[in-house]
Each structure stands twice: as structure tokens, then as C-alpha cells.
Amino acid sequence: MTAVDPRVSVQTPPTGPATLRDVVAAYVGLTKPRIIELLLLTTVPVMFLAERGVPALGLVVATVVGGTLSAGSANALNCFYDRDIDERMRRTRRRALPRHIVSPRSALVFGLILGVLSTLMLYLLVNPLSAALALAANVFYVVGYTMILKRRTTQNIVWGGAAGCFPALIGWTAVTGELAWAPVVLFLVVFFWTPPHFWALAIRYREDYAAAEVPMLPVVAGAKTVARQIVAYSYVMVATSLLLWPIAQTGWLYPTAAVVLGGAFLVESHLLLGRSAHTDDVSALKPMRLFHWSNMYLSLLFVAVALDPLLTR
Template sequence: MSAPATPADPASTPTAGVRRGRGTTRVQRAREVVDSYLALTKTRIIEQLLVVTVPAMFLAQRGVPSVWLILATLVGGAMAAASAHALNCVVDADIDAKMKRTSRRPLAKGVVPPRNALIFGLVLGAVSSAWLALTTNWLAAALSAAAIAFYVLVYTLLLKRRTAQNIVWGGAAGCMPVVIGWAAVTGTVGWPALVMFGVIFFWTPPHFWALAMRYRDDYAAAGVPMLPVVARPDQVSVRIVGYAVVMALWTLLLLPVTSWIYAAVAVLGGGWFVFKSVRMHVAVKAGRDVTPMKLFHLSNIYLCVLFAAIAVDAAVGLPTFGWPF
């Protein structure tokens, strides 16, 4: 993004014009630097992570937590996610440069020095943990630090380039925001937080494998063994169906602490997502052209709607189903 051009001033002298041009250049360069460092953090993914954090906090409170606590948790969570993503960019700079989808990332283009990006990521991680410890509690801070370490050390460094199951286990880091949000409110990790963790855990493979089906050639060129690279399309699509079914059933484990509002969304939304997954698998088996990105985008909508239902359910405060025994 560049700064808008400054209109010419007829009364200005040539010298003044040169100074104004230099000033504009400095502004443009500063903005480019800011944009580059923001790109390291993968802001779109952060938005999605924060979307699931707030509903987890509502459910933990069984109502609406204080605005300050919500803001403090979101700021800390955003910094933690930004730290993990920046460090991920440092480690993956070589493969990002080989993939069309990621070739415009700052390190892949060489616009941010790796050393600077490393320091940026580490500082963000330290600040996020300190912030959460001071504004929420030490458990939330510790869980945040653990999520960063898991994402960088386990997923990025250990699993991503070695196994087709990389996203299955590595995706656990993306499940942590709900646990952190719960801990920020209660100071503990209750079983509903673990259920929400599981929802995102089982949602992650269908979500990312649909994306990887679309960008299979990219991952193959970079030498990343994502499942669509090492398995036939029908093998990938049937696993997507399997995870979708498990995810839809897993969402029902929250029924004891929710009401009919969440139940309706979980049943209808889960059924719809399974139906779309099966439909794609049937098309793949038949050899027809498919558009896996449709399922990818649907998975985003599904997760947002499901967690919005959790938040609304908790805020409204209707009687819950409770335990059936």
C-alpha cells in the first residue's frame, strides 16, 4: 500500500517540492516496512483464532465476561499467534519461496531480513506471555507460551516436512485459543474447554486438506508431504469425510452445558458439513472435477457459526440440557 500522492502546490519552490517528495518517500518506506511485518503475522489466521476465543470465554462465564478481560485476552492471544506465525515464516522461508500461494510473504521475497523476523517473533512471544500473566492469570500465559512452542518446534520444525499427518497433530496449536480463553476466565481448564479443543482438532484436517487439494502442486514443488501430495484424491476425500463425521458427533458433547440454541446449530451445521464432504468424495470417486476450495470456505463459515452459537447460547442463559444421568 502506498501513500496517496500530495497535490502539487503552484506556489511552492522547486526546493520545497524536492523536500516534499523525500518526505513522501520516507512515509511510503515506513508504511511498506509496517506492512511487511504485519504480513509476517498472517493477520487473517489471527482473526479466525480470536473468533473462537471469545465464545469459549462466554461459555466459561456462562454469560458475558468483563470487557476488559475479553480485550486483554484478545490482545495477548493476537500477539501470541503473531509470534508463532512470524517464527513459522522464518523456518519456512525456503519452501515459501517455492510455492505460488506463499511466494509473496516477506521472507520469501527477501524484504525482511531473517534475523529481524526472528527477533520480532521472539519479542512478540515474550511480550504476549508477560501481558497475559499480568492482565489475566499465569495459566493462560503458560498455555499461550506452550502453544507458540508447539507450533514452531513440533509442527513447523518436526512434523511439517516429514509426515503426511503433519496437519493432524500440528493443528493442535490452533486449538489452544479456546483453552486459553477458558483459563483466562476461570483460572482452570474445564472439560468443556477440552471438548472445544477437540472440535477444532477434528475440524482442522478437513479444512487444510481441502486447501492442500487445491494447492497440491505447490506443496509437491516445495517437498512438503501434505496428504494430497502422497495419497490419491479419493483417499484424501474419504478421510475428510471421516474427520467431518467425528467432528460433527464431537460437537454434541457440549450439549450438557448448552441449550437448544447451540444444539440446533450443532446438529444442522454438522449435518450440512458432513453432507458437503460426502458430496465431494462421491464426485472425486466418480472422476468428476471438484472445487475443494468450496469446502475450505464452508469449513470457515461452519466454525464461525458454531462458535457464535456457543457465545449466544451462553449469553442468553437458557436452561441447559444437563447430564442425562
């Protein structure tokens, strides 16, 4: 990977008049659809668990659409605030704001409108508690993570990542109208999953974050420190995932999946730790296998959450 000199401007100039298709794609891109997919994956399965079966289709649709709008709002506002960083990072410089397809003011208005629509939709079609939780997640991500933590501390993604844990609570409250320990456990699973997942990606794009002066842990710490913290969070994540078995009184499918998937995650994290024993160069850790597996782990674990009440009733 070629290093990026932070003193050199990498602003991408406009490449010509934007077509309507470009503009629509740019606004969709502001919502970061791939992140939304992952958030919804931790919402719908929890609805199955809360229902102990198949929840009402209309409720699922309202929760999914409302959650999509809420997450899209948070991501668009993140793009608005972080537009200076995005211009300096190769991974993000092709986004709408660095390319000047969407103006900062338009992105801000777009994000705020999505936030209002999501809150109203969840309030009217789901319930006030789910709407309040979605709004709290939005505010925490934009203000807590983007505006306060991201540029100031190496623990930015640890605490800021809590915003991405709220879908588990929202899915549960959409069905039951109240909180319980089961969704709190799943909230914590995602909370402890986030640092290994995101630090693996941050290792890959370490030069980008360094150029943008964002103090992600892999930017300021050596390979051994990063790998040890990834392993530590991985163990806590797996242990937390097993708590759902007694707390939610699941059948055999969920704990089996949690053990198998968790074991594979721990193997991958230890392989990363093993590579750190031979070098303190973070960029030599080859983290993308762990990153891709972390996506697979969370996806399959929450699929097991959804299937368990259907197959083991």
C-alpha cells in the first residue's frame, strides 16, 4: 500500500456535469446501504425471537423501513460532518460530497429529513419506545461518535460503536413494546463484536486514517497491542453470546451456532495475534480475513437467533 502524505491535498475535482442517475446514486450513497444491511440483520431476527415465531409482516415492514430511514439519516449526517476527512482518505474520496455531486447543505437537509421521517414512521406505525430508541441511536452516532469521539480518542469505535447496537433493542421493542434482558445481551454481543470487526478494517486502511489524523487504535499502537485487544474483545463477545441461551431460554440451535461460530472467530483472532509475534508493523497483520469472517459471524449468529424459535419450539 502506498503511503498518503497528509500534507498533500487529495481533493477529487468534479469530472463533469452530474446526470440525474449520478445524483440519485449519490444520495443513496450518503445513506451507506451496506452498513444499513448489517443493521437490519440485527433487527429482524430479534423480532422472531421476541415473537417466539413469525412476527406480523406489516410490523416487520414498518420496522425495517423506519430503521432504514433512521440509519440512512445518521450515515448522511456523518458524511456531512466528515466531508473533510473523506476528501483525504482514498477509501472514501469517491463519496458524493468529496466529488461535489451533492452540496454539504443538501446532505445536511437530506439527513435531517430522513431522521424526522424515520421517527414519525416508527412512532405512528410501530410504537413510541422503538421510535425513541432509533432517535437515540441516531443522535449518539452523529454527536457522540462522529462529532466528539472519532477525532479525539483511540477508543472512538469502542464507545461510538454502541450506536450500531440499538437495532437489537428496536427489533425487540417493536414486537413487545418493552425492553428485556434478551435484547440487552444481543446489544452487548454487537458492542463487543464492533472493535475486532472495525479494527481489522482500520489496520487495512491505516495510512488513510493516519493521513486524516483520525486516531484509530491501529494508527497509534503497534501490532501486538492491537492484536491482543482484538483477541480480548473476541473472548468477551463469545462469552456474552452464550448468555442468551439461559436468559432467552432458547432451544439447541442457537447455543450450538454460538459455540461453533464463536470458536471459529477465536481461531481467526489468534491467527492475527500469532502474526503479530513476528513483527510490530501493524500493516503486516493481513487483517481482511478476520474482517470478512466477522461479517459472516454476525450474520450467521443472528440467523440462528431467528431460526431457533422456529425450529426448536
